[in-house]
Amino acid sequence: MLNVVAAMLKNNNDNILIAKRQQGKSMGGFWEFPGGKIEQGETPEEALIRELKEEMNIDIAIDNYFGENIHRYDTITIKLIAFQGSIVKGNIKLSVHDECRWVSIEELKNFNFAPADKYFVEKLMEE
Template sequence: MKKTIKVAAAVIQNDRDMILCALRSPTMSLANLWEFPGGKLEEGENAREALVREIHEELGCKIEADEIIADIHHEYEKIVVNLISIQAKIVEGEPVAKEHAELRWVPVSELVSLEWAPADIPTVNALIN
């Protein structure tokens, strides 16, 4: 049986209805695919707590985590990812790509133009619909 990893992802929308998208770096697994920024839950954390911590670590800004958009289980070759996508807003600072190759603000209508990591696609579809 494959190991399941719980991951929280931030769907950060700005005041111009653009969504923050992050390009995975060439050194990461699923290199050069787009994702919603976030990371793994640590022992004892809930998804919102993990997301606030991960965004501060990865992007150097503070967010407020709101409602859950999607709770997806995606099976990759070696693991299962339980991706919990959460609506969020920046409350302090500007996001900076510390681990990702690029950050980009993208209109919702153009999200489909990016090549997404498979686990993120259901969230993209939920946002478009």
């Protein structure tokens, strides 16, 4: 099983940051909550901070654990661990996504999310 982290980052307007995976990559064209793989020796929180710095050039603060979802794809099973937080420094500069947007929780239903992320879309909309 592959352990992966995701961030539900909110801005001052309570909008959430979502990002579209690059075409040609795994799950290309799907929207997701930004994050990435946990490397050996990292805590989930450390991995999330590192991944957002590498992929978006931002420093984040993690506020709290949000949940986890185990999803089986055809060739791999992932455990997606999610945290809520905010950007504390930096301007977003994409390196592995085609675009990103700040959207309201209500607007999340208008985007085609990667299957593992759909669980968190539903959870956010229930709160």
